[in-house]
């Protein structure tokens with residue numbers, strides 16, 4: 501018994517996972533809000549902002565994947581079929597989020613930038629919501 505609290509190790513595991521999710525998902529929302537202001541600051545300002553975010557975003561994605569598999573090994577035993585299905589869908593959605601965020605950074609047209617940016621943010625948000633349901 502732990503007074504109804506998570507164990508220290510579970511606390512570390514989930515805190516790291518949630519912290520990385522705040523950077524990956526919250527960062528995308530924050531950057532989207534800052535870009536119009538950055539554009540007014542001059543040519544190249546929004547690109548510089550995006551590059552700086554990339555240096556924070558990709559380490560956060562790596563932490564999400566590592567702690568995600570740590571989550572699976574800690575809690576998957578004995579989970580019902582529906583939980584396993586949501587987990588499988590979540591892993592596919594996380595891969596889509598990573599791929600679309602990468603394609604967003606490589607986009608050369610305004611259209612590709614908008615499409616891959618939208619796919620990245622929607623799939624990231626979907627992964628977050630599925631995570632909340634997995635945690636129960």
Ligand code: HEM
Pocket residue numbers: 514517518521524525564565567568569571572575587590591594597624627628629630631632633634635636
């Ligand atoms: C974009 C990437 C991801 C985001 C935004 C994300 C977000 C979240 C969030 C917000 C939670 C809820 C934590 C809580 O309420 O305590 C969670 C839980 C969980 N995530 Fe993720 N996650 C991501 C990637 C992954 C990956 C790649 C995996 C598996 C390989 C994974 C497996 C899990 C599991 C199993 C839980 C439940 C943990 C538990 O009940 O202790 N996640 N995730």
